[in-house]
Every structure is written in C-alpha cells, then in structure tokens.
Amino acid sequence: xxxxxxxxEKQLGAILRRARKDKDLTQAELGEKISLRQATVSKLEDGxxxxxLRTLMAALSALDLELVVRPRSKISSSNLEDIF
Amino acid sequence: xxxxxxxxEKQLGAILRRARKDKDLTQAELGEKISLRQATVSKLEDGxxxxxLRTLMAALSALDLELVVRPRSKISSSNLEDIF
DNA sequence: TGTCAATATACGCGTTTGCGTATTAAGAGT
DNA sequence: ACTCTTAATACGCAAACGCGTATATTGACA
Numbered sequence: 076x077x078x079x080x081x082x083x084e085k086q087l088g089a090i091l092r093r094a095r096k097d098k099d100l101t102q103a104e105l106g107e108k109i110s111l112r113q114a115t116v117s118k119l120e121d122g123x124x125x126x127x128l129r130t131l132m133a134a135l136s137a138l139d140l141e142l143v144v145r146p147r148s149k150i151s152s153s154n155l156e157d158i159f
Numbered sequence: 160x161x162x163x164x165x166x167x168e169k170q171l172g173a174i175l176r177r178a179r180k181d182k183d184l185t186q187a188e189l190g191e192k193i194s195l196r197q198a199t200v201s202k203l204e205d206g207x208x209x210x211x212l213r214t215l216m217a218a219l220s221a222l223d224l225e226l227v228v229r230p231r232s233k234i235s236s237s238n239l240e241d242i243f
Numbered sequence: 244t245g246t247c248a249a250t251a252t253a254c255g256c257g258t259t260t261g262c263g264t265a266t267t268a269a270g271a272g273t
Numbered sequence: 274a275c276t277c278t279t280a281a282t283a284c285g286c287a288a289a290c291g292c293g294t295a296t297a298t299t300g301a302c303a
Contacts, residue, residue, distance in 0.1 A: 081226040082219070084212045090228045101249060115291055117251060124213035125260080125289055128168045131212060135166075135228070142165040143227040144174045144219070185279060199261055201281060209259055209290075 082147070087131070088122035094138045095120075109133040164232070171215070172206035178222045179204075193217040 081087040095105055095116075102116040111130060119126050119134060135141060165171040179189055179200075186200040195214060203210050203218060219225065 078227045078229045081228060082216070084216055087212070087216075087226065087228070094228070102251095103249080112292070113250075114252075118291090121251085122212075123290090124216075125211045127209045127211065127260085127290065128171070128206075128215060129208035130291080132166070132168055132171075132208075139231050140228050141231045142171065143162045143229060144165060144171070144178070144224050145162045145227060147223050147225045186281095187279080196262070197280075198282075202260090205281085207260090211260065211290085214261080 084124045085122035088120045091134055092120040094140060105137055108137040168208045169206035172204045175218055176204040178224060182222060189221055192221040
C-alpha cells in the first residue's frame with residue numbers, strides 16, 4: 076500500500092475510506108470492530124472537522140494503519156523521489 | 160527531522176509538543192497562528208482523546224507538518240528502545 | 244425497473260469540545 | 274527565595290460529538 080498524505084480532514088477521510096474498501100469492509104463492519112456506529116464511520120470518512128481523535132485512532136487501529144508525522148514535502152501530490 | 164509514528168492520541172500529542180518546541184514556539188504563539196487558545200493547544204498536546212480533527216490539522220499546518228497514513232510496521236519505535 | 248446492500252441523514256440525549264476570561268501551577272534563571 | 278515565562282486548569286456557554294434508533298438515499302445489478 077502506498078503512503079498516503081493527509082493535510083486536511085477531508086483528505087484523511089478519503090484515505091480511510093479507500094483503506095476500508097481495500098480490506099472489503101463495510102462501514103458497519105468496521106464500526107463493529109471498534110464499537111462505533113456506522114453513522115460515526117460515515118462522518119469520519121466524510122471528513123467532518125469536529126470528529127474526535129479517538130474515532131480516528133480507533134479506525135486506524137482496526138484497519139491496521141498508523142500515522143506518521145513528518146515535515147511537509149514541497150510537492151504535495153507526490154514525492155520527488157518518485158519522479159526522478 | 161525524523162518521521163514520528165503515532166498510534167494513539169497521547170503519542171500524537173507528544174509528537175506535536177516536540178515539534179513545537181523544536182520551532183521555539185510557546186503554546187500561546189502556536190495558538191495565535193491558528194486562532195486557537197493556549198488552553199486548547201495544551202489539551203491537544205496532552206492527548207485528550209476527544210480533541211477535534213480540526214484542531215490537529217490546524218496545528219500540523221502551523222508547524223509545517225503533514226500526516227502520512229501507512230500500514231502498521233511490525234515493531235513500533237517505542238518498542239525498539241525497550242529491546243535494545 | 245425493481246430489489247437489496249450500503250451509505251447518508253435525522254431526533255433527542257448526555258458528554259465534551261473550544262470559547263472568553265481568569266487563575267493556578269510549574270520551570271528556568273539570577 | 275524571588276521573578277518572569279510558560280503551561281495546566283477552572284467556570285459558564287453554545288456547539289457538535291457519538292450514542293440508540295430509525296429512516297432516507299444512493300448505487301449496483303439482475
């Protein structure tokens with residue numbers, strides 16, 4: 076899986092949605108794993124800015140993902156190393 | 160700057176605190192940049208689990224950081240220190 | 244076009260945010 | 274010990290969360 080960059084709640088939600096679908100899970104199934112409602116997963120993936128950190132971390136955990144914090148790259152869409 | 164891994168709100172808060180100090184900013188100064196109170200920055204860095212995504216993303220932006228979502232590595236960096 | 248699965252949205256509720264304002268506690272240095 | 278800066282905590286408030294429950298709405302496909 077490619078490393079996905081998120082600089083906004085919307086981007087983060089989109090990444091989570093893709094990751095969930097890659098694992099062939101429905102929002103309800105993911106919610107089941109982490110004791111959150113399907114509706115809550117929906118809002119998270121939509122990128123609702125007031126979503127709680129707890130919700131994000133739970134989803135990441137269930138999807139076997141982790142966060143990396145790093146300095147912003149010059150080019151947002153991709154890595155320079157990938158180009159050259 | 161090395162890439163820091165966060166699997167919990169607490170770890171995320173600790174990373175943000177280090178990044179802020181590296182840039183010689185006080186909580187109040189960081190708050191000023193993103194129109195959040197010093198108290199709000201304090202809670203974020205403490206790893207309050209119900210902190211809003213908006214708050215996280217704003218802080219990352221002001222610190223010129225970005226998030227990367229990736230599959231979990233086998234051994235987390237925190238565990239590495241315990242082993243060696 | 245109709246059906247079914249999946250996702251988005253709604254209501255009332257208890258909880259917690261971030262707010263303004265302010266105070267308290269902790270750290271660093273002389 | 275004292276001072277100055279910085280960080281943590283407190284109060285009351287409006288807003289939004291995630292909850293249970295339930296209902297739209299969407300999308301895919303026979």
